[in-house]
Amino acid sequence: MRSGSAWLFGLAGIALSNALTLEKRENPAVLAVPMVRERNTSRQISKRSKTVKVDPQDDYLDPYGYLINVTFGTPPQPFLAYFSTWGNICQLNGVGAGDCEYFAEYSSDDSCGGDGSYNRTASTTAKKLEGGFSYNDTNTGTMATGDFVTDVLSIGGVKIDDMKMGILTNDDFTPNILGLGYGNASSTSLTQALADTGAINSPAFSLYNDLVLFGGVNKAQYNGSLHTFPIVNGSDLSKALRINMDRISINETSEASKDFPLDAVFDIELDMTYVPKSVAEALNAQIGNTSVADDWGQVNFTCNAISENSTIEFKFGGLEFQFPLWEFVSHESDATDSYGWSSDNETCYFTICENKDLQDEGSIVLGTNFINMIYSVFDLDNDEISLAKLSWDFEAEDDIVEITSGKNGVPGAKKDSSSASPRIGKGLGMIALAVAPAVLMLAF
Numbered sequence: 001m002r003s004g005s006a007w008l009f010g011l012a013g014i015a016l017s018n019a020l021t022l023e024k025r026e027n028p029a030v031l032a033v034p035m036v037r038e039r040n041t042s043r044q045i046s047k048r049s050k051t052v053k054v055d056p057q058d059d060y061l062d063p064y065g066y067l068i069n070v071t072f073g074t075p076p077q078p079f080l081a082y083f084s085t086w087g088n089i090c091q092l093n094g095v096g097a098g099d100c101e102y103f104a105e106y107s108s109d110d111s112c113g114g115d116g117s118y119n120r121t122a123s124t125t126a127k128k129l130e131g132g133f134s135y136n137d138t139n140t141g142t143m144a145t146g147d148f149v150t151d152v153l154s155i156g157g158v159k160i161d162d163m164k165m166g167i168l169t170n171d172d173f174t175p176n177i178l179g180l181g182y183g184n185a186s187s188t189s190l191t192q193a194l195a196d197t198g199a200i201n202s203p204a205f206s207l208y209n210d211l212v213l214f215g216g217v218n219k220a221q222y223n224g225s226l227h228t229f230p231i232v233n234g235s236d237l238s239k240a241l242r243i244n245m246d247r248i249s250i251n252e253t254s255e256a257s258k259d260f261p262l263d264a265v266f267d268i269e270l271d272m273t274y275v276p277k278s279v280a281e282a283l284n285a286q287i288g289n290t291s292v293a294d295d296w297g298q299v300n301f302t303c304n305a306i307s308e309n310s311t312i313e314f315k316f317g318g319l320e321f322q323f324p325l326w327e328f329v330s331h332e333s334d335a336t337d338s339y340g341w342s343s344d345n346e347t348c349y350f351t352i353c354e355n356k357d358l359q360d361e362g363s364i365v366l367g368t369n370f371i372n373m374i375y376s377v378f379d380l381d382n383d384e385i386s387l388a389k390l391s392w393d394f395e396a397e398d399d400i401v402e403i404t405s406g407k408n409g410v411p412g413a414k415k416d417s418s419s420a421s422p423r424i425g426k427g428l429g430m431i432a433l434a435v436a437p438a439v440l441m442l443a444f
Contacts, residue, residue, distance in 0.1 A: 032216075035067060067082055068178075072153050076154060080116060080176065082176065082269070085181045085268050087179045089187050090193075091133070091166040153165070182239040182241070201402055208390060209390070215402060222375035241266045248279060249312070253286070259278055273353070274365040302346070375391075
């Protein structure tokens with residue numbers, strides 16, 4: 001497991017509106033990709049697991065991440081892949097890799113259990129590059145190894161002719177991954193590749209309502225203004241989609257810990273959120289729980305220990321998100337009411353856990369239980385993240401604007417002086433539907 005101290009230095013200035021340049025066009029150059037998301041917050045999957053298998057045809061999906069369909073090669077070879085905001089690694093299993101070989105030998109399945117396996121010799125446009133591909137996944141203790149190739153990647157109606165991809169040949173099975181964030185200089189994220197090929201104007205994307213909107217912002221899907229925060233980094237941490245958080249509280253009564261502000265990284269491969277021990281203990285005390293966290297960093301309590309009206313707050317500068325506390329509680333059984341709440345003596349689990357194994361990512365690691373509740377924009381070009389309150393008006397007509405290159409802010413953008421000064425971290429089957437000539441919506 002990776003570890004290290006995080007010396008994080010951030011910028012105190014935060015723009016009230018987004019620092020992205022937004023351009024309204026009749027046919028914006030954006031790519032909208034809806035995803036299959038596993039909603040179950042099972043306590044058994046409380047950290048990144050590279051061995052979870054997902055069948056999109058099943059009624060029940062294991063809680064892993066965001067799943068999409070792509071093709072790679074000529075003729076197209078289909079794959080199920082996961083989006084990742086942690087890094088820029090793009091990798092596919094090769095035909096001889098790990099479980100792929102097992103499936104082919106014992107189950108007459110040559111598609112690597114349905115995820116797909118890449119056959120370079122079957123593609124007329126494949127080019128093997130010099131130098132091998134390797135990625136040390138210290139969360140699972142495995143080393144992903146193989147070859148770098150370039151080939152045609154298709155996602156919806158967009159083709160990237162020379163997409164650089166790591167093709168895995170090692171014995172340990174790992175899922176197909178398309179990285180969206182920062183990372184190794186030898187790899188190129190899907191976000192950057194889309195910008196390089198001209199499909200979008202800037203390497204940036206919005207994330208909301210189980211959809212990734214590359215190159216654009218949907219103004220109809222958030223309320224109020226976008227608040228823009230600078231990326232913060234440290235000498236012992238990899239550059240990542242990470243900003244400062246100023247507070248977590250329950251029922252607006254007090255801060256969970258006096259350690260704030262703390263760095264917080266966005267990781268859609270995780271279904272739960274992880275905080276330093278001091279923050280976890282303070283939160284647990286606020287819900288009346290004093291039990292010791294288990295090996296997953298999670299505590300349990302009787303479900304009737306907290307009120308249905310309890311709330312939890314997350315504060316970033318002048319922006320505060322408030323949600324029902326039960327959105328961050330999972331249950332031992334399905335004995336819940338129509339709102340997903342159990343008021344009896346069932347055992348419940350808090351899905352904000354102590355960060356025991358993910359200090360290499362940051363002090364706080366925000367999983368999908370938080371990310372799915374907000375509107376977020378990730379701007380790799382300007383090293384900024386913009387957040388807003390998600391609109392729950394599902395009938396609203398889309399209002400999509402492009403994110404253009406450059407650092408010019410939205411007219412009227414203001415600095416938010418209410419943000420606390422950052423302190424040093426403690427170290428812890430897809431069908432393309434053309435809804436407009438340059439706007440692509442994908443659906444299963």
